[in-house]
Amino acid sequence: MKTVRIGAGAGYSGDRIDPAVELAENGDISYLVFECLAERTIAIAQKARLVDPSAGYDPLLEERMSAVLPACARKGIGIISNMGAANPEAAAAKTRDIARRLGLSGLRIAAITGDDVLDGLRRGQKMFETPEGPLPPPDTWLSANAYLGVAPLLEALASKADIILTGRVADPALFLAPLMHEFGWSLDNWELLGQGTVVGHLLECAGQLTGGYFADPGYKDVPDLDRLGFPIAEVSADGSAIFSKVVGSGGLLNRATCTEQLLYEIQDPSAYYTPDVVADFSGVSIREVGPNRVSVSGGTGRMRPATLKVSVGYRDGFIGEGQISYAGPTAFARAELARDILARRLAHHLITELRFDFIGLNSIHGSQLSSNAPIPYEIRLRAAGRANSLATASWIPREMEALYTNGPAGGGGAAGSTREVISITSALIPREAVTHHVQIMES
Amino acid sequence: MLLQHLAHARTGDKGNIVTISLIAFRNDDFKVLEQHVSSERVAAHFSELIEGPVERYVLPQLGALNFVLHRPKSNSVTRSLALDAHGKCLGSALLSMEI
Numbered sequence: 001m002k003t004v005r006i007g008a009g010a011g012y013s014g015d016r017i018d019p020a021v022e023l024a025e026n027g028d029i030s031y032l033v034f035e036c037l038a039e040r041t042i043a044i045a046q047k048a049r050l051v052d053p054s055a056g057y058d059p060l061l062e063e064r065m066s067a068v069l070p071a072c073a074r075k076g077i078g079i080i081s082n083m084g085a086a087n088p089e090a091a092a093a094k095t096r097d098i099a100r101r102l103g104l105s106g107l108r109i110a111a112i113t114g115d116d117v118l119d120g121l122r123r124g125q126k127m128f129e130t131p132e133g134p135l136p137p138p139d140t141w142l143s144a145n146a147y148l149g150v151a152p153l154l155e156a157l158a159s160k161a162d163i164i165l166t167g168r169v170a171d172p173a174l175f176l177a178p179l180m181h182e183f184g185w186s187l188d189n190w191e192l193l194g195q196g197t198v199v200g201h202l203l204e205c206a207g208q209l210t211g212g213y214f215a216d217p218g219y220k221d222v223p224d225l226d227r228l229g230f231p232i233a234e235v236s237a238d239g240s241a242i243f244s245k246v247v248g249s250g251g252l253l254n255r256a257t258c259t260e261q262l263l264y265e266i267q268d269p270s271a272y273y274t275p276d277v278v279a280d281f282s283g284v285s286i287r288e289v290g291p292n293r294v295s296v297s298g299g300t301g302r303m304r305p306a307t308l309k310v311s312v313g314y315r316d317g318f319i320g321e322g323q324i325s326y327a328g329p330t331a332f333a334r335a336e337l338a339r340d341i342l343a344r345r346l347a348h349h350l351i352t353e354l355r356f357d358f359i360g361l362n363s364i365h366g367s368q369l370s371s372n373a374p375i376p377y378e379i380r381l382r383a384a385g386r387a388n389s390l391a392t393a394s395w396i397p398r399e400m401e402a403l404y405t406n407g408p409a410g411g412g413g414a415a416g417s418t419r420e421v422i423s424i425t426s427a428l429i430p431r432e433a434v435t436h437h438v439q440i441m442e443s
Numbered sequence: 444m445l446l447q448h449l450a451h452a453r454t455g456d457k458g459n460i461v462t463i464s465l466i467a468f469r470n471d472d473f474k475v476l477e478q479h480v481s482s483e484r485v486a487a488h489f490s491e492l493i494e495g496p497v498e499r500y501v502l503p504q505l506g507a508l509n510f511v512l513h514r515p516k517s518n519s520v521t522r523s524l525a526l527d528a529h530g531k532c533l534g535s536a537l538l539s540m541e542i
Contacts, residue, residue, distance in 0.1 A: 039457075040521050132458060133516075213453065220451055256451060256466065259505050263464035265455030267511045269500055282502060298504075316522060353517065355524040364525075364532045368491035369539070384524040423521040424458065 004182045006175055006199075007232045009068065010034040010081075011206030013041055013058055017067050019207065019230040019249070024071035026246045027232050031178045032072060034064065034081035035171050035204045039424045042168055043313020045086035046143035047422065056087030057094065057165075065098045073104045073162075080153065080174050084165040086143065088113050091165045092441055099443035107163060107443040110156035114436035115168040117310055117429065118144040128307060128428040135427055136314050142422060143313040146429060149275030149304070150187075152436040153177030159440055168311065170274045172200030175233075183237045193277035194301020195239030198284055201272070202243065202261055202296065206230045209243065209261045210292075211251035224250025240297035242289065253292040262286070262296075275308055275431075277301040307428040316423035317352075317386055320393030322400025322416035323359070326408065327378040332358065334408035335379040341407055342383055345399045349392050354385040380413075386421075394418045446542055450476055452534035459519035461493075461530045463537055466507040473506040479542040485510050488540055489533070492518075510537075 007029040009020030013036040024032055036058050049056030058064075061083045072079055084091040092111035099107045117125065121144045127135075135141075145168035154177055156164045166174075176196040179185065185192045202209055209231040211222035229249025235241040245253055262281055266272055270282040278301055285298040326334040339356045346354060357363030359380035362370035383400060387393040397416020404411055446465075449472045455462040465480060467473040482499040489497075489512060498511040512533070516522075520529050 216451070219447065256468075259466050259507055260451065260453035260464060262505070263455075263462070263466075263502075263507060263509050264453055265457055265462055266464075266509065267457075267460065267462060267498070269502060269509055283504060285504060319524065353524065357526060359526065364527050365536050366491050369488075369536050382526065386522075386524065421522060423519070426458075 001236065003234050003236050004179060005029045005232055005234045006031045006033060006178060006203065008033055008035070008203040008206040008230050010036050010064070011204065011208055012036060012038055013060065015206060017064055019228060020064065021067050021071065022246050022249060023230055023232065024068045024075070024077055029077055029232060031078045031080060032068065033174045033203065034083060035174060035206070037082040037085060037168065039311060040313065040422055042085050042145050042311070043143040043422045043424065046313065049086045054090050057085045057091035058083035061091055061094060062098060065095050066102070069099055069102055069104060073107060078178065079163040080178065082166045082169055082174065084111060084167045086167060088165045088167050089439060095163055095165065096441050096443045105443055108161045109163045109441050109443065110159065110161035110165065111439045112148070112152040112156060112164065112166040112169070112436060114152065114434060115145045115148050117146050117434060120433060125429060125433055127310070130426050130428060132425050135312055135425060140314040140316070141312060142315060144310050146308045146310045146434045147275050148434070148436055149173050150177040150180060152438050154181055155438045157181040159438065161440060170276070171204040172197045172274055173276060175200030175203050176276060179235055190277050190301040190303055192239050194279040195297070195299040197272065197274055197277055197279040197301065198262070198281060198296060198299030199233050199235055199239065199241050202258060203231055203233055205261065205264065207251065208264065209257060210245050210253045211257055214252070214257055214260060220256065222252045226250065239299070240295065243294045243296060245292055253294055255286050255288050255294060258286045258294050258296060273305055275304065277304050306431060308431050308434055310427045310429050312425050312427060313422055314425070316421040317388055318390050318393035318418060319384060319386055319421055320396030320416070320418045321382065321384045322397040322414065323380055323382045324400055324403055324411045324414040325378060325380045326410060328410065331377065331379040332361065332375050334410065335381040337408045338381050338403050338411065341403065342399055346385065346395060349395045351385040351387050351392065351396070354383065357382040390418055390420065444542065445538065446480070446540045447538040450538070452537050454531050454534035456520050456529045459514045459516055461512040461514060461533055463510045463512065463534050464507055465510065465537065466505070470506050473503065475542070476508055477501060480508060480540070482510065485537065488537065
């Protein structure tokens, strides 16, 4: 019986590259998928493209493609990735050039566009609010990208693309599309699309399925995280799958790692909205069938929604941050004194929101959950604040650094930074308002 | 006892929403989780950090509970002034709950 083996080569833009090479070389896979586009990544890429029109794709694209292309071309492994970010055409052209440089001719590289709906929104495209509320003023918008589904990916696969580069596409669709292509699943077979979405959702964060984001010594031990192996799904025509990783790689794949990842970032497990299906994970069954081998089945789904989610990136002011450390028996008392001095100094500036943390004591969860924490030997004071200009925000690291010579005894290691905030919110638009394009080039 | 001895957890984020799964190490303990870790208790545990009620989804087949928490708008992933802007450490804080 036919099965399709898909590997997950990246779970975010900056992910490790060696596990993807290991999958290409030793994973016996037909597709290698790189999910590299977090919510905010595309807005940051759009900002880069505004400065340089040939930029705006994933910063690690060249390094990643150079590393995996030789093995993928040799073995006929298809590559699918959203590393196109804000500029899939430039990403495809760059990939074509890399392939040529490596002597790999005849590779067909598809660029998928159409997710960028910023112009349409600016021209007053009809849209609906989400629970996040109304959009901010249009003059702050940097990017607006609709979550495309499997349709353009299926088109590219039907055109025999070897490599597909997209911008914003729903993460599970990157995995669901090759399954639909291989097994001939129809666009309205909601049960199969739901189960295929389970497979995609489990794979999309790569190492988070195989023991990453999991280890807790003594409670949940994971071997060899320094050489964590990324996951492979061997999928059958009914959508059920056996998950595994390359034999001998580090990490752990069992019922516990899969259950954590199945529910990761899921709100109602019986209604996970994607552009292609409303997937239902509530009946999923997860069984260990061997060492680092897990069988997953039982996902299903209902008809896809009539609207598409649009992620809007916008300029949202500036954040300044500074830190300084104190040590010894009175470390906390001096850090508190430093905080009081800073609070008075910064009151002279238009900082709209200011927060102080004592790193090592209560910086992560505040006073309530940290109330019984013992006072440690060393404390690092952190101040972070919001302002409407870079200049105002920069008073925070400046005043922090000035504590060296003007603050409590023994302040060390002052550091700070100032940055523009790119925030993300969302809206819904009618499905018909989005038109995708598939462009193919050859190496 | 600490919840950490009975269950493990993973935190996810979307905007100002945080999701925390709570999964029993042993199937027999799932009932204990279901009985003792109510959405109200979770809301009280995190009261300083979240707003409004906590939603809880019960998944017996997976031996898991899934919680959905709402952070203040000013503390969404992209705007947050917090060191852990995503809220990834919140699952560990849930495991520090006494039951």
